[in-house]
Amino acid sequence: MSGRGTAPSYSCACFFNDNIFIEEYQLHVRFTDVQQFTRDYQKALQSRGCHGAEKFAQLLETVKKEVQRRMTLAEESIRRKAEISLYYKPLHPEVYVLQECFLAEEFLEAVRFCESPNASLEGLLNHLYSIPGKRIYCFSIFVPQFCRDFVEELEHFEKSHLEKGRPNTMNNYGVLLNELGLDESFTTPLREKYLRPLASVLYPDWGGGCLDSHKAFVVQYSVDKDLDLSCHYDNSEVTLNVSLGKEFTDGNLYFSDMREVPSNERRYTEVEHTIGHGILHRGQQVHGALPITSGERWNLIIWMRASSIRNKLCPMCNKEPQLVETAGEGDGFTMIKKEDGGETVDVCTVI
Ligand SMILES: O=C(O)CCC(=O)C(=O)O
Numbered sequence: 418m419s420g421r422g423t424a425p426s427y428s429c430a431c432f433f434n435d436n437i438f439i440e441e442y443q444l445h446v447r448f449t450d451v452q453q454f455t456r457d458y459q460k461a462l463q464s465r466g467c468h469g470a471e472k473f474a475q476l477l478e479t480v481k482k483e484v485q486r487r488m489t490l491a492e493e494s495i496r497r498k499a500e501i502s503l504y505y506k507p508l509h510p511e512v513y514v515l516q517e518c519f520l521a522e523e524f525l526e527a528v529r530f531c532e533s534p535n536a537s538l539e540g541l542l543n544h545l546y547s548i549p550g551k552r553i554y555c556f557s558i559f560v561p562q563f564c565r566d567f568v569e570e571l572e573h574f575e576k577s578h579l580e581k582g583r584p585n586t587m588n589n590y591g592v593l594l595n596e597l598g599l600d601e602s603f604t605t606p607l608r609e610k611y612l613r614p615l616a617s618v619l620y621p622d623w624g625g626g627c628l629d630s631h632k633a634f635v636v637q638y639s640v641d642k643d644l645d646l647s648c649h650y651d652n653s654e655v656t657l658n659v660s661l662g663k664e665f666t667d668g669n670l671y672f673s674d675m676r677e678v679p680s681n682e683r684r685y686t687e688v689e690h691t692i693g694h695g696i697l698h699r700g701q702q703v704h705g706a707l708p709i710t711s712g713e714r715w716n717l718i719i720w721m722r723a724s725s726i727r728n729k730l731c732p733m734c735n736k737e738p739q740l741v742e743t744a745g746e747g748d749g750f751t752m753i754k755k756e757d758g759g760e761t762v763d764v765c766t767v768i
């Protein structure tokens with residue numbers, strides 16, 4: 418579980434048929450049936466170079482396959498995780514248990530400040546670098562030795578013959594940390610003990626103080642794999658993006674406005690990343706990664722979720738979520754049944 422114990426997990430129904438990314442045409446689509454898909458996207462696809470009935474039919478098949486994949490995703494992930502825990506022998510078992518010596522002193526000081534009685538946003542800005550007006554914050558988070566060992570561990574896993582799940586439809590290369598068994602003793606304590614105090618001061622309006630689950634993964638870019646990441650928003654309230662290495666040129670992040678700003682009015686700011694540094698941003702702030710031109714770029718991404726926020730509005734379909742119980746970890750929605758009814762109640766359980 419992503420830190421939620423044994424409570425049931427929920428996704429929004431939109432997960433199964435919305436926000437399907439078609440890389441070739443740089444388009445996010447929704448699929449309910451052929452008629453709807455043709456009506457909504459045929460013209461847009463034609464204008465992006467999808468000409469002819471055969472190409473359109475091929476694309477339709479790809480989209481249908483993606484919908485099918487999403488239906489069995491939770492069960493598949495549970496199966497992979499069980500196999501990994503049975504057969505995988507870690508190279509660096511120590512990186513699976515978060516230790517304070519992995520963390521940069523600057524980060525620990527910032528967290529201590531947030532937990533002190535005089536914590537304030539103004540004071541915290543003395544501990545972090547902030548991008549003016551963007552609510553994006555950068556700071557050193559991991560020591561160099563940890564970054565090296567962590568990447569080595571992930572490379573070791575990549576080389577194993579075990580089946581691997583991929584982060585999402587936009588990233589073709591990377592590792593899902595929960596399947597590798599990192600959630601319980603690494604990612605959850607990192608979120609609860611360190612990131613949540615910071616986020617409570619930086620993003621109180623996004624449930625920063627009650628981030629109660631997450632999805633964590635590592636994305637990998639290289640000249641013979643993915644080079645970049647298109648513009649998108651995350652399925653998170655607050656996202657942490659850490660540069661882990663290895664060595665690469667270019668590949669800066671870019672940030673725009675919040676998703677509700679029309680695309681023709683958006684302004685972009687490039688942000689250079691440094692190995693061992695973390696960048697915190699709101700998940701709904703549109704962003705992407707520019708192409709690398711050499712080397713390998715590995716980044717740890719933690720999509721942190723606050724059920725108290727997303728229970729009201731799903732960050733992906735921007736509607737009241739339609740909860741579907743899932744076999745796996747779900748997407749951070751919760752449902753508390755009232756004794757007499759069965760209504761959804763929003764709770765901010767932990768601060
Ligand atoms: O490659 C990156 O640094 C950005 C990744 C990202 O934005 C995501 O996976 O949500």
Ligand SMILES: [Fe+2]
Pocket residue numbers: 649650651656704
């Ligand atoms: Fe993202």
